[in-house]
Amino acid sequence: VYRRADELxxxxxxxxxxxxxxxxxxxxxxxxxxxxxxxxDASRSRRLTAQGTLYQSLGRLLARGLLAARxxxxxxAADEGRPRRRYYRLTAEGQAAATATGPALAATxxxxxxxx
Amino acid sequence: xxxxxxPVVMTLVAAVVLEQxxxxxxxxxxxLLVRGWHYxxxxxxxxxxxxxxxxxxxxxAHEYLADQLSEGYKPGQAALLLLGHVLLGAWADIVxxxxxxxxxxxxxxRPMRSVRVCAVSVSGLLLGLSEARLLLSPGGWDxxxxxxxxxxxLAAGAVNxxxxxxxxxxxxxxxxxxxxxxxxxxxxxxxxTD
Numbered sequence: 001v002y003r004r005a006d007e008l009x010x011x012x013x014x015x016x017x018x019x020x021x022x023x024x025x026x027x028x029x030x031x032x033x034x035x036x037x038x039x040x041d042a043s044r045s046r047r048l049t050a051q052g053t054l055y056q057s058l059g060r061l062l063a064r065g066l067l068a069a070r071x072x073x074x075x076x077a078a079d080e081g082r083p084r085r086r087y088y089r090l091t092a093e094g095q096a097a098a099t100a101t102g103p104a105l106a107a108t109x110x111x112x113x114x115x116x
Numbered sequence: 117x118x119x120x121x122x123p124v125v126m127t128l129v130a131a132v133v134l135e136q137x138x139x140x141x142x143x144x145x146x147x148l149l150v151r152g153w154h155y156x157x158x159x160x161x162x163x164x165x166x167x168x169x170x171x172x173x174x175x176x177a178h179e180y181l182a183d184q185l186s187e188g189y190k191p192g193q194a195a196l197l198l199l200g201h202v203l204l205g206a207w208a209d210i211v212x213x214x215x216x217x218x219x220x221x222x223x224x225x226r227p228m229r230s231v232r233v234c235a236v237s238v239s240g241l242l243l244g245l246s247e248a249r250l251l252l253s254p255g256g257w258d259x260x261x262x263x264x265x266x267x268x269x270l271a272a273g274a275v276n277x278x279x280x281x282x283x284x285x286x287x288x289x290x291x292x293x294x295x296x297x298x299x300x301x302x303x304x305x306x307x308x309t310d
Contacts, residue, residue: 031175031179032172032175032176033175033176033179033180033183034179037183048180048201049205050201050202050203050204050205050208051173051176051177051180051201051202051204051205051209052202052204052205052206052207052208052209052212053204053205053208054176054205055169055172055173055176055205055208055212056205056208056211056212059212082175082178082179082182083171083174083175083178084171084175085175085179086168086171086172086175
C-alpha cells in the first residue's frame with residue numbers, strides 16, 4: 001500500500017488525536033511517553049508504541065509543523081530525579097489537521113482517541 | 117538417601133541463585149544495553165541532534181520503566197519489557213540514523229575504500245567456496261591445501277593493486293583539478309588588476 005507524502009499515518013493521527021484530547025481538557029502539552037500511554041489507553045491495549053516508531057512519527061509531525069516542542073526546565077527534572085522531558089503541543093495547523101482527521105479516525109480501529 | 121536427592125537439591129539451589137542474580141542484575145543490564153543502543157545509533161549524527169535524541173530516549177526509557185514498575189511488574193520482567201519496547205522500534209532508529217548521519221569529509225575516497233573492502237570480502241568468499249568444494253571432493257584435501265596460499269595471495273594482490281590504481285587516479289585527478297582551479301583564480305585576479 002503506497003501512501004502520499006502529505007498523508008498522515010494511523011499513528012500520526014493517533015498522536016494528533018491524543019494531543020487534541022488533552023488540549024480540550026486544558027492540558028496544553030504532553031511528553032512522548034505520555035502520548036504513547038494515552039494512545040494505548042484509548043485503544044485499551046497494554047502494549048505501548050515502540051520507542052523508535054513513536055519518536056519517528058513525532059519527528060515527522062514536528063517537521064510538518066503540526067506539532068511544536070519544548071524542553072523542560074532542567075531544574076524541574078533534577079528536582080524530581082529524572083531526565084528532562086520534551087513536551088509536545090499542537091500548533092494551529094496541527095489542531096486543524098487533528099480536527100479534520102477526527103471523522104477519519106472515528107472510522108478506524110481507535111475511535112476513542114478522536115472523541116477524547 | 118541424601119546422595120539420591122543431591123542432584124535435585126543442587127538444581128533447586130542453582131535455580132534459586134540464578135533467579136536472584138537475574139532479579140538483581142536484569143534491570144541495570146537492560147538499562148546499560150538500552151543506553152548502549154542509544155549511544156550507538158546516534159553516534160554518527162551531528163552533536164546537537166545526537167545530544168537531543170539521547171536525552172529524549174533516556175527520558176522515555178526512564179518513564180517506561182517507572183510506569184512498568186508502578187504497574188506491579190518485577191524488575192526482571194520490566195527489564196525484558198524495556199528491551200522489547202526499544203527493540204521493536206529499532207528499525208525506526210536505524211532510519212533516523214540514515215537521515216541524520218553526517219556526510220564524510222572526503223566523499224571521493226570513502227566509496228573507494230568500501231569498494232575495496234567489498235571486493236576483498238567477495239574474493240575471500242569465492243576462494244572459501246572453491247576450497248570447500250575441493251575439500252569435499254574425494255582425495256581433494258592435499259590439492260586444496262597446496263592451492264590455498266597461492267590463490268589467496270594472487271587474488272588479494274590483484275584486488276589491492278586494482279583498487280590502489282583507482283585511488284591513485286582519483287587523487288591525481290583531484291590534484292590536477294586543484295591546480296587548474298588555482299590557475300583560473302590567478303588569471304581572473306590578473307584580469308581584474310588589468
